[in-house]
Amino acid sequence: MSLAEELTVLSLEKKPDFVETPYIQGIAQRALDYSRAGYPVHFSGSAGTGKTALAMHVAALLGRQVILIHGDDEFGSSDLIGGQLGYRSSTVVDNYIHSVVKKEETVSKQWVDNRLTTACKYGFTLIYDEFTRSRPEANNVLLSVLEERLLELPSVRLGEGYLQVHPDFSAIFTSNPEEYAGVHKTQDALMDRMITLKLEHQDLETEVAITQAKSGLPGRQAKAIVAIVREFRTLGVNNGRPTIRACIMLGRIVAMRQGTVAAGDLEFRQLCHDVLNADCIKVTHEGQAAGLERLDEIIAKCCLPEPKLVPVPGESHREVQPASPRGRRRAKAGGKGGAGLHGT
Amino acid sequence: MGPERRGVQQIRTFAGLVDGRRSRTSAGALLELSMLEMEKTRLTKEMQRADRRCAEIRKRLAEITVKQQRIHRFVEKPQDDGSGDATAAALPLHTVPVGKLKRRRLSY
Numbered sequence: 001m002s003l004a005e006e007l008t009v010l011s012l013e014k015k016p017d018f019v020e021t022p023y024i025q026g027i028a029q030r031a032l033d034y035s036r037a038g039y040p041v042h043f044s045g046s047a048g049t050g051k052t053a054l055a056m057h058v059a060a061l062l063g064r065q066v067i068l069i070h071g072d073d074e075f076g077s078s079d080l081i082g083g084q085l086g087y088r089s090s091t092v093v094d095n096y097i098h099s100v101v102k103k104e105e106t107v108s109k110q111w112v113d114n115r116l117t118t119a120c121k122y123g124f125t126l127i128y129d130e131f132t133r134s135r136p137e138a139n140n141v142l143l144s145v146l147e148e149r150l151l152e153l154p155s156v157r158l159g160e161g162y163l164q165v166h167p168d169f170s171a172i173f174t175s176n177p178e179e180y181a182g183v184h185k186t187q188d189a190l191m192d193r194m195i196t197l198k199l200e201h202q203d204l205e206t207e208v209a210i211t212q213a214k215s216g217l218p219g220r221q222a223k224a225i226v227a228i229v230r231e232f233r234t235l236g237v238n239n240g241r242p243t244i245r246a247c248i249m250l251g252r253i254v255a256m257r258q259g260t261v262a263a264g265d266l267e268f269r270q271l272c273h274d275v276l277n278a279d280c281i282k283v284t285h286e287g288q289a290a291g292l293e294r295l296d297e298i299i300a301k302c303c304l305p306e307p308k309l310v311p312v313p314g315e316s317h318r319e320v321q322p323a324s325p326r327g328r329r330r331a332k333a334g335g336k337g338g339a340g341l342h343g344t
Numbered sequence: 345m346g347p348e349r350r351g352v353q354q355i356r357t358f359a360g361l362v363d364g365r366r367s368r369t370s371a372g373a374l375l376e377l378s379m380l381e382m383e384k385t386r387l388t389k390e391m392q393r394a395d396r397r398c399a400e401i402r403k404r405l406a407e408i409t410v411k412q413q414r415i416h417r418f419v420e421k422p423q424d425d426g427s428g429d430a431t432a433a434a435l436p437l438h439t440v441p442v443g444k445l446k447r448r449r450l451s452y
Contacts, residue, residue, distance in 0.1 A: 008446040015451045056452035065440075065447065092411065096404055121438045122445075150435075164435035 007118050010068060012060040017213040021206040024054070027197060031058045031172070034195045040146050040171040042191075045199030048243020051174040052129055054199070059125045059172055067119040067126050071133035071175075073182060077141050081117045081153060086110035116141065120151045123166030132175040132183045139190060146171065146193040178240065204230065207244050215251025221261040225250045227302040232276060232295060242276050249275050263303040272299055 020028075031041045035058065043051040059066045069080070088110045094102035119126040131139060144150050149165040173194060176183070202210065204226065212222040229247045233240065250271060254260070259267055273292055285293075367376045 008448050010448055010450045012450050012452055018452065053452055056450075060452070065445075066450075068450075092407075095400075098400060118445075122440045162435055164437060166437060 007067075007113070007115060009065040009118075009124055012056050012066055014057070014060065018053075018057070019206065019209045019213050021203075021209055023203050023206045024050075024057075027054060027199070028057055028061065031197060032061050035062060035170045035172070038170075040173060040194040042173040042175065042194040042196040043199055044175050044177055044196050046176055046178040046201075046240040046243075048241070048245050049199040049201055050244070051176070051199055052127075055127050055129065055172045055174050059127055062125050062170060064123065064125045064168055064170070067115045067124045069115050069126065069128045069131075071128065071130040073133060073135060073184075075134040075138040077138055078114065080114055080138060081141055081151065082112050082114035083154075084109040085112040116145070117151060117153070117163065119171075120145060120163055120165040120169050123168030126169070126171045128171065128173045130175060130183075131173045132179075132186055135184050136187045136190075139187070142171075143187075143189055143193065145169075146190075201230075201233070201240060202244060207247060210244055211247040211251045214248045215255045217251050217255050217261075221254065222247075222251055224261045224303050225254070228272065228295075228298055229276075231298045231302060235294065246275050261303055263300045268303075269296065269299055 031043070031054070034041050041055075041058065043054055045051050056066075072079075086109070087107055089105065089107045091106075092104040094104065096102075113121070116126065118124065141152070144152055145165055149169075151163040151165055153161050153163055171194075175186070201207070207226045207230070208219070208223050211217070211226055212219055215222065217225070226247050229242050229244075229250070233242060253271055253275075254268065257267070259265065259271075261268055263269070272295060276295060277292075367373045
């Protein structure tokens with residue numbers, strides 16, 4: 001007897017800040033069509049292109065329970081299909097002749113279904129995230145599942161050695177072809193069985209919408225942040241980085257600080273340096289590191305210069321209060337100049 | 345001449361001879377009554393013992409049935425030589441066990 005009931009299945013639901021632009025809807029609809037036609041879908045793209053989120057979105061649209069697996073180098077076949085992971089003890093007390101008691105104890109290993117088997121058996125949707133992080137030998141079992149719709153189980157398992165894959169079973173894979181750390185090559189036979197959707201970075205509209213939704217910043221500020229990150233990305237030295245995650249980081253921290261997105265704002269510039277610093281390393285000019293300088297140029301280009309409050313003529317003695325609390329603090333600290341600052 | 349009767353029931357002993365006149369006297373009747381009562385007690389006990397034994401047998405039969413079902417899974421199924429007209433059965437499809445899988449909600 002299998003212990004499938006010990007596994008957990010997931011019901012996916014969208015967060016309120018999940019963004020569905022025409023770009024997202026287009027990809028999701030294509031993937032949904034392929035999946036409904038019975039083909040496994042594979043989202044392939046560099047970091048930050050939204051592979052996992054799209055996989056979850058498509059799985060949610062399919063309307064079945066979801067089993068989630070993250071690829072791992074340590075995985076073997078048994079981590080996918082199951083193995084003899086437990087023990088069962090049974091005792092038979094034979095009292096056929098009332099004056100004689102015969103006791104027989106048996107301890108046997110117990111077969112436990114793992115996630116792939118459960119998904120195949122009951123027709124759940126399998127999301128195999130970063131499947132190239134598992135060794136190809138571990139993924140061999142998927143070949144017959146995806147083509148013959150048959151899961152081959154070891155003979156040690158009681159009962160039939162074959163499991164018919166449920167007609168509602170569908171699989172969604174994600175992988176990052178740009179990644180070089182901790183990933184394995186995939187066998188052609190497996191790639192041949194799935195439809196691969198190459199994902200690029202989202203379009204401008206989507207990135208702005210995501211940044212705005214995740215951070216809560218106003219549209220203009222979100223747009224400026226996205227512009228900085230996209231411009232920096234075009235330097236093209238770092239495998240498509242920085243990604244939308246950098247936009248979200250910048251946006252959330254600016255929103256938390258109630259700060260500004262302005263070229264003249266030292267805090268904002270420092271924040272950009274911190275968030276994007278790792279991607280600056282490879283930017284050089286005549287052998288010298290020039291990443292931060294280029295970043296400053298991009299910030300100056302993409303952000304409006306920090307506007308200063310101009311005193312109203314004739315009311316030069318009246319103190320002009322900046323809009324934000326941070327601006328008010330800065331105006332108080334800056335003191336005598338009298339000119340407060342406010343954000344874009 | 346009828347068939348020869350054999351067996352324990354047919355053995356006649358002196359102890360088995362009963363004086364038919366004894367129940368006609370008071371002492372004889374009392375003796376007869378006590379003998380009948382003793383026989384009744386003995387038979388009742390035997391019936392109770394048989395009931396108890398029947399219950400044991402029924403219980404054991406139930407255990408045997410369960411054990412048979414369990415052991416049957418280890419028995420090799422007869423090989424189909426393929427010569428017959430019998431069609432192979434399709435592999436079974438499983439249904440989700442109701443209320444047994446743990447379900448969790450995940451927001452993305």
